[in-house]
Amino acid sequence: MKTLSQYTIKRIMSETKRVTIQDIAKRADVSISTVSRVLNNSAAVGEAHRQAVEEAVAALDYRPNIFAKGLAGGVSMTIGILTQNISSPLYDAILYHVLQGIRDSGYSAIIADGQWHPDESRQSLQSLLERQVDGVIIIGGNNEEAHLIELAGAMPMVFVGRHIEGYEHLCICIDEYTGGYMATQHLLDRGHRQIAHIMGIATHPDAIARRHGYECALRDASIEPQAAWVVEGQFTQSSGVLAMEMLLTQGQTFSAVFAANDQMAYGARLALFRRHIRVPDDISIIGYDDQPHSGFTIPPLTTMRQPTDVIGRTATAAILDLLKGNPVATKPLTVDLIVRESVGRIYR
Amino acid sequence: MKTLSQYTIKRIMSETKRVTIQDIAKRADVSISTVSRVLNNSAAVGEAHRQAVEEAVAALDYRPNIFAKGLAGGVSMTIGILTQNISSPLYDAILYHVLQGIRDSGYSAIIADGQWHPDESRQSLQSLLERQVDGVIIIGGNNEEAHLIELAGAMPMVFVGRHIEGYEHLCICIDEYTGGYMATQHLLDRGHRQIAHIMGIATHPDAIARRHGYECALRDASIEPQAAWVVEGQFTQSSGVLAMEMLLTQGQTFSAVFAANDQMAYGARLALFRRHIRVPDDISIIGYDDQPHSGFTIPPLTTMRQPTDVIGRTATAAILDLLKGNPVATKPLTVDLIVRESVGRIYR
DNA sequence: CTGTTAGCGCCTTCAG
DNA sequence: CTGAAGGCGCTAACAG
Numbered sequence: 001m002k003t004l005s006q007y008t009i010k011r012i013m014s015e016t017k018r019v020t021i022q023d024i025a026k027r028a029d030v031s032i033s034t035v036s037r038v039l040n041n042s043a044a045v046g047e048a049h050r051q052a053v054e055e056a057v058a059a060l061d062y063r064p065n066i067f068a069k070g071l072a073g074g075v076s077m078t079i080g081i082l083t084q085n086i087s088s089p090l091y092d093a094i095l096y097h098v099l100q101g102i103r104d105s106g107y108s109a110i111i112a113d114g115q116w117h118p119d120e121s122r123q124s125l126q127s128l129l130e131r132q133v134d135g136v137i138i139i140g141g142n143n144e145e146a147h148l149i150e151l152a153g154a155m156p157m158v159f160v161g162r163h164i165e166g167y168e169h170l171c172i173c174i175d176e177y178t179g180g181y182m183a184t185q186h187l188l189d190r191g192h193r194q195i196a197h198i199m200g201i202a203t204h205p206d207a208i209a210r211r212h213g214y215e216c217a218l219r220d221a222s223i224e225p226q227a228a229w230v231v232e233g234q235f236t237q238s239s240g241v242l243a244m245e246m247l248l249t250q251g252q253t254f255s256a257v258f259a260a261n262d263q264m265a266y267g268a269r270l271a272l273f274r275r276h277i278r279v280p281d282d283i284s285i286i287g288y289d290d291q292p293h294s295g296f297t298i299p300p301l302t303t304m305r306q307p308t309d310v311i312g313r314t315a316t317a318a319i320l321d322l323l324k325g326n327p328v329a330t331k332p333l334t335v336d337l338i339v340r341e342s343v344g345r346i347y348r
Numbered sequence: 349m350k351t352l353s354q355y356t357i358k359r360i361m362s363e364t365k366r367v368t369i370q371d372i373a374k375r376a377d378v379s380i381s382t383v384s385r386v387l388n389n390s391a392a393v394g395e396a397h398r399q400a401v402e403e404a405v406a407a408l409d410y411r412p413n414i415f416a417k418g419l420a421g422g423v424s425m426t427i428g429i430l431t432q433n434i435s436s437p438l439y440d441a442i443l444y445h446v447l448q449g450i451r452d453s454g455y456s457a458i459i460a461d462g463q464w465h466p467d468e469s470r471q472s473l474q475s476l477l478e479r480q481v482d483g484v485i486i487i488g489g490n491n492e493e494a495h496l497i498e499l500a501g502a503m504p505m506v507f508v509g510r511h512i513e514g515y516e517h518l519c520i521c522i523d524e525y526t527g528g529y530m531a532t533q534h535l536l537d538r539g540h541r542q543i544a545h546i547m548g549i550a551t552h553p554d555a556i557a558r559r560h561g562y563e564c565a566l567r568d569a570s571i572e573p574q575a576a577w578v579v580e581g582q583f584t585q586s587s588g589v590l591a592m593e594m595l596l597t598q599g600q601t602f603s604a605v606f607a608a609n610d611q612m613a614y615g616a617r618l619a620l621f622r623r624h625i626r627v628p629d630d631i632s633i634i635g636y637d638d639q640p641h642s643g644f645t646i647p648p649l650t651t652m653r654q655p656t657d658v659i660g661r662t663a664t665a666a667i668l669d670l671l672k673g674n675p676v677a678t679k680p681l682t683v684d685l686i687v688r689e690s691v692g693r694i695y696r
Numbered sequence: 697c698t699g700t701t702a703g704c705g706c707c708t709t710c711a712g
Numbered sequence: 713c714t715g716a717a718g719g720c721g722c723t724a725a726c727a728g
Contacts, residue, residue, distance in 0.1 A: 020706085021705065032706080036706065045714085046714085049713090065705050071721065099459075108475065110459075127456065237644050270643075296585050297646070298618065369722060380699090381699060383722095385697095394697060419704045419722075420703085
């Protein structure tokens with residue numbers, strides 16, 4: 001059975017001829033080169049001609065054929081987005097706002113998932129490049145830096161939630177250290193002195209920074225951080241349960257816990273529930289990320305807000321700028337965190 | 349300031365010539381047409397030649413230039429995904445599995461967000477078509493059916509979570525009626541007789557179906573559904589809070605609530621918490637969708653599982669099939685729901 | 697069965 | 713400043 005139908009179908013349905021650069025050339029009574037020139041602003045053009053062309057473009061509702069542009073060695077009007085693990089609440093939120101920003105920019109977004117896996121990431125990135133994306137937004141991920149840097153030199157690229165030495169101007173990242181500090185400070189302010197910490201994946205820069213903030217806050221309050229107060233999680237809910245279990249079975253005494261993200265905080269909270277330990281009456285919890293659910297936890301979870309909207313918008317604005325040719329216009333970006341005061345009471 | 353850099357950049361970095369159909373033609377010592385033929389399996393080719401070509405393709409690690417294919421009037425190796433409101437947990441989960449299925453298929457996914465808005469949806473869909481996507485997966489949404497049907501006749505297209513009259517073979521949907529019935533039945537089995545229902549958006553087919561299931565379950569248990577037991581929500585958490593408030597202030601008596609989705613269930617649960625009404629001791633709640641958080645709610649939420657993985661896989665398998673030319677191979681699909689027995693106790 | 701040829705729509709030298 | 717012409721990589725007739 002022959003299956004050449006794909007192409008025939010295409011041909012049939014595109015019978016409705018799209019207006020091409022030729023059409024507007026004719027209407028504006030100039031050559032196609034001139035049209036191309038005004039379209040891309042790639043060379044000076046007589047004012048009269050320019051206007052004629054622009055008029056024609058508007059009148060005929062011309063849309064450039066992406067494939068032709070791409071073939072001609074040019075631009076693909078496509079922005080590649082390398083994300084990690086779709087359906088992770090935080091990254092989805094950022095992704096959402098990034099897409100939001102790309103909409104109406106004339107660009108399309110093609111997204112690839114790196115799964116937090118170096119090999120996968122590399123492959124996904126590769127496939128994006130093969131698609132001749134004009135720029136790339138890399139959200140999180142753990143690709144080799146060397147590879148990224150090489151690419152970053154050759155094409156518009158911004159990094160979200162990741163610090164790349166020497167490319168800070170392309171990194172949109174959060175001051176995780178301060179975030180951890182503030183969270184801990186918040187508990188200290190409430191009178192807590194024995195504060196445990198469920199940290200994220202031990203090798204994860206964010207996890208390290210948050211923990212660092214936690215420890216510094218303690219020290220600044222003249223409290224010596226206890227190694228036993230810190231237990232490692234995986235940023236997942238279930239790891240939060242385990243972490244809390246561990247803290248409890250180890251017989252540690254503490255009146256509050258700072259979890260390095262909300263998902264682990266949820267897990268921790270469940271572990272306490274199972275043991276009939278009240279929150280926040282017996283133990284207080286503060287999370288991190290301000291997941292949508294946080295306000296609906298019982299009791300509502302105090303947490304650190306990740307300004308995903310700002311992050312997303314900043315990221316798109318950045319590549320769009322780079323794409324537009326405003327090079328290095330992006331400054332080192334740092335977004336502040338906000339303590340969201342939950343409805344729940346805090347111990348003491 | 350001239351900004352023609354985009355193209356120059358492209359040109360520079362693609363200096364690393366990609367192998368073209370010509371290269372492999374040369375290596376296999378055949379004409380480019382023959383190569384094209386074996387590549388697309390678009391016509392019979394001598395076995396010897398075919399092998400030679402395949403060998404060359406493998407040896408040179410040839411990857412077709414998508415833009416050239418597209419320009420030549422052919423295929424774009426791209427699947428368009430029209431989704432609704434990214435960062436909605438349920439749709440994200442489906443999206444995740446869809447992307448998962450597309451990965452390694454040779455196709456790329458370009459996604460557009462319809463925002464649950466007819467105009468937006470139409471525009472997004474339009475932009476996908478302009479990109480010459482080879483097929484489209486429409487997840488949810490509320491585009492005009494007429495438009496969709498017209499398109500569906502012209503190109504591979506499948507619908508997820510939506511019923512389109514006459515195109516059932518392209519719809520991957522859930523039996524929401526049965527879902528609602530089972531949820532209610534579950535409560536009845538636990539001895540509840542007065543069961544309230546927080547329904548979704550009143551015009552939403554799923555919401556209607558779930559409510560219908562709810563009512564039928566009651567009737568089958570010889571309980572006449574009370575209009576006052578049903579209050580409309582918006583599928584959002586906060587609307588769940590309001591809905592529960594409404595039920596309580598109206599002075600309705602009920603021992604259990606069936607919320608049309610988990611997000612509203614969370615909201616309802618919070619409303620009860622604020623009023624110091626215990627769950628499930630005083631009132632039981634059952635949700636719908638089995639959001640990741642459900643198991644971490646306090647107490648863990650009993651809910652109806654949406655098999656997002658199956659849905660996603662089925663959807664991709666379907667368009668991939670359509671794309672491959674196996675037309676109408678997709679049968680009317682209906683996926684069952686599973687009651688996930690939560691950890692928490694249920695009233696009585 | 698196979699090679700040759702004419703575009704697809706657009707960008708970019710290259711002469712005016 | 714502007715038009716003409718070549719080519720990007722690939723497919724689809726068209727003749728063998």
